[in-house]
Amino acid sequence: MKYRHLVITDPAKLIFGTAPYPVKTRRGLHIGGGQVYSELNFTLPVMSINDQTLPEVYAHYRQITEGALERALQLNSKGVILEFETLLEMTKSPATGVEIVKIMNDICESFYQKHGLASEIRLTPNDLREFERPALQRTSRLLEPMFQLFEQGMLAGGDLLSIESTGGKEVSDEALMMCDIKAVLFSLAVLGVRDMQFLWEKIAALARQHGKIPAGDSACGFANTAMVLAEKKYIPTVFAALVRVISVVRSIVAMEQGAVGPDKDCAYEGPYLKAITGIPISMEGKTAACAHLSPVGNISSACADLWSNESVQNIKLLSGMAPVAYMEQLEYDVRLMNTALKKGAAYSRTLQQLLVESDVYTDAQALVLDPSNVIRISSALIQGDSYVANARNGALEFIEILEETLASGRMTLPEMELSYIPVLREELQSIPDSESDFIEMMLPLLDPSKFIPSEYGL
Amino acid sequence: MNYILSKLLEAVEYGKVDQGSPYPPNLKGMDGAHELTQKALDAGIMPQEILETALIPAMGNVGRKFSENKIFVPQMLMSARAMGASMAHLKPFFASGKIKARGTFVIGTVKGDLHDIGKNLVAMMVEGAGWTIVDLGVDADAESFLEALSNNPGAVVGLSALLTTTMINMGEIVEKIKENAPGTVILVGGAPVSTDFCRKIGADFYSPDPRGAVEFLKQLAS
Numbered sequence A: 001m002k003y004r005h006l007v008i009t010d011p012a013k014l015i016f017g018t019a020p021y022p023v024k025t026r027r028g029l030h031i032g033g034g035q036v037y038s039e040l041n042f043t044l045p046v047m048s049i050n051d052q053t054l055p056e057v058y059a060h061y062r063q064i065t066e067g068a069l070e071r072a073l074q075l076n077s078k079g080v081i082l083e084f085e086t087l088l089e090m091t092k093s094p095a096t097g098v099e100i101v102k103i104m105n106d107i108c109e110s111f112y113q114k115h116g117l118a119s120e121i122r123l124t125p126n127d128l129r130e131f132e133r134p135a136l137q138r139t140s141r142l143l144e145p146m147f148q149l150f151e152q153g154m155l156a157g158g159d160l161l162s163i164e165s166t167g168g169k170e171v172s173d174e175a176l177m178m179c180d181i182k183a184v185l186f187s188l189a190v191l192g193v194r195d196m197q198f199l200w201e202k203i204a205a206l207a208r209q210h211g212k213i214p215a216g217d218s219a220c221g222f223a224n225t226a227m228v229l230a231e232k233k234y235i236p237t238v239f240a241a242l243v244r245v246i247s248v249v250r251s252i253v254a255m256e257q258g259a260v261g262p263d264k265d266c267a268y269e270g271p272y273l274k275a276i277t278g279i280p281i282s283m284e285g286k287t288a289a290c291a292h293l294s295p296v297g298n299i300s301s302a303c304a305d306l307w308s309n310e311s312v313q314n315i316k317l318l319s320g321m322a323p324v325a326y327m328e329q330l331e332y333d334v335r336l337m338n339t340a341l342k343k344g345a346a347y348s349r350t351l352q353q354l355l356v357e358s359d360v361y362t363d364a365q366a367l368v369l370d371p372s373n374v375i376r377i378s379s380a381l382i383q384g385d386s387y388v389a390n391a392r393n394g395a396l397e398f399i400e401i402l403e404e405t406l407a408s409g410r411m412t413l414p415e416m417e418l419s420y421i422p423v424l425r426e427e428l429q430s431i432p433d434s435e436s437d438f439i440e441m442m443l444p445l446l447d448p449s450k451f452i453p454s455e456y457g458l
Numbered sequence B: 001m002n003y004i005l006s007k008l009l010e011a012v013e014y015g016k017v018d019q020g021s022p023y024p025p026n027l028k029g030m031d032g033a034h035e036l037t038q039k040a041l042d043a044g045i046m047p048q049e050i051l052e053t054a055l056i057p058a059m060g061n062v063g064r065k066f067s068e069n070k071i072f073v074p075q076m077l078m079s080a081r082a083m084g085a086s087m088a089h090l091k092p093f094f095a096s097g098k099i100k101a102r103g104t105f106v107i108g109t110v111k112g113d114l115h116d117i118g119k120n121l122v123a124m125m126v127e128g129a130g131w132t133i134v135d136l137g138v139d140a141d142a143e144s145f146l147e148a149l150s151n152n153p154g155a156v157v158g159l160s161a162l163l164t165t166t167m168i169n170m171g172e173i174v175e176k177i178k179e180n181a182p183g184t185v186i187l188v189g190g191a192p193v194s195t196d197f198c199r200k201i202g203a204d205f206y207s208p209d210p211r212g213a214v215e216f217l218k219q220l221a222s
């Protein structure tokens, strides 16, 4: 791993709105430069996308963008990020995705010209490779439309580039159900890391070529799948929390390859990326309950530079269209944080403490997001000589913290959760330092029909 | 209850496959389902009794604990494995007619869908309730269900689908079964499936978890 030191070592400095390496955008947003902005996400209502419905699809995105920016303007917003996370059809035929970026960008530009409201588009194509099993991570023909959309989309005004890439997911999906922590670590710290290197080298190069912003990736398909399964009580929350910690060594590879932030909203590993690399991050929590439930509604905003709602369908609510309603919710959340920032460090620290303390001991996954724990675990995550060792060390450090917290009586977990802790620790301790030793250990244990080693350069 | 059988019940309930298996930690080094079933047979206990007094109650407990959120999926999978280790000893007695099954349950994940973890859990729990399982695996089409039904007349069918895109295939399969093997009882399940959907496609019963399926089958068999 490239990073050997933390950029932020003081938990008090790991705070919302401020990042050591802020990102400036074309229309003048200064992300991580002293204030928090909303990042609005949205999607179509249930409808099919085909040649006949395309005009209707475009009309939806036009309506969403206009409605959201209008509301942001009325609320005196200081700036907005609009994430266009494509639906499959829009990456499969990139021309559709590009057309939507154009529609949105024209509206952003007109609000900027007419009213001075700055907004930017985060463009997030799908990782189409996940629809081939076993996955062809490097040789798939589906890489072509993905990169077409990246390139033409950024030229059309999608200035911030992201993806939720899926390298290693074919191994992780079953490992999550079995609570097989070694296989999860293999999927993230070996397969995930290797695929991130492959993918982000290309994305960062393209962005550099066109003067755009390679923002970052999210371990959504891994750690958020675990979070959802834990929410359904299929797997322990303790396990899901460990998956989050392990996912850091995978998502940080984007930064190693040149990504500069703001990292993706659904990457709850963001605070770690911020502490280790200094980039600004987007986060989501209570205001994303429209998309999925989570046990980290407040604490997730503790060090957010962008605050997001994850996704909402363009449907009508009593107040108006849902994206407009969520624009408003985000703006009020952000206004509160920005007021605290304006009043100085004491106020922002107090607000952060409230956000942290209201969640931290209610769930192992919240404990992972406490800024002081983030710093402590991050230190463990950069100590070793391989991604594998780093992931293992970070995970073991989290178990330490968890046990200290349980011993102090501040947190309790049901017996069915507790019984997993010693087993997980033992499993983690059996993981060797070197990647090649670990691969040798794991290959015989994994189903060879599930993934193709050469697609990961193995 | 016989000592060996009570140990076997415990081994299956807590997922102890055999003596060498490290799981669960508190039963380390003890006999697992594999050894205990052999011991029970050696002691002259009737196979039917092993099934009825140890395995079925053990899996019943597992199913209840899972639907009450008292255990997680991996523990259920371990119990299923332990049950499998025990059944390997009992299989010959089914063939020879020494054990009478409650009925036959034909289960598969529908065409286009490769998710089988949930389907396997259901199959294991239904097997644990004393039914003979015909598992058609994943990506199963209407023809394979019809073939299984012609080999096992009167069998109950279970369909699993995890993708919103493959739920549609579920409807087609139900239609073909009802057309070609009228009277066949069909259960459906999988994360996106609902009672409404079940009704809409003309299936007979939906359950969100294996326990519901087991209970429905119990009533059906009685």
Ligand code: B12
Binding pocket: A130, A131, A133, A169, A170, A173, A174, A177, A225, A228, A229, A234, B073, B112, B113, B114, B115, B116, B117, B118, B119, B121, B122, B158, B159, B160, B161, B162, B163, B164, B165, B187, B188, B189, B190, B191, B206, B207, B208, B209, B210, B213
């Ligand atoms: C593991 C997994 C996989 C594994 C499957 C491994 C395997 N051997 O099964 C792999 C990697 C192969 C996979 C592939 C894909 N998957 Co997948 N996968 C999952 C995951 C993470 C867990 C599913 C699971 O096992 N759940 C645990 C079991 C215990 O629950 P269950 O299946 O619901 O079963 C329970 C009940 O439903 C019920 N039940 C089930 N069947 C039946 C049948 C009867 C008769 C009855 C009574 C009851 C019953 O009892 C079970 C126990 O309680 C889910 C995410 C999630 N949140 O569910 C996604 C998910 C299902 N996958 C998804 C997708 C999109 C895919 C892929 C297309 C690509 C991808 N994202 O990976 C491919 C499709 C391949 C294909 N053609 O099928 C989506 C589906 C979205 C949608 N709306 O349709 C999900 C929801 C993830 C997501 N949020 O994107 N996947």
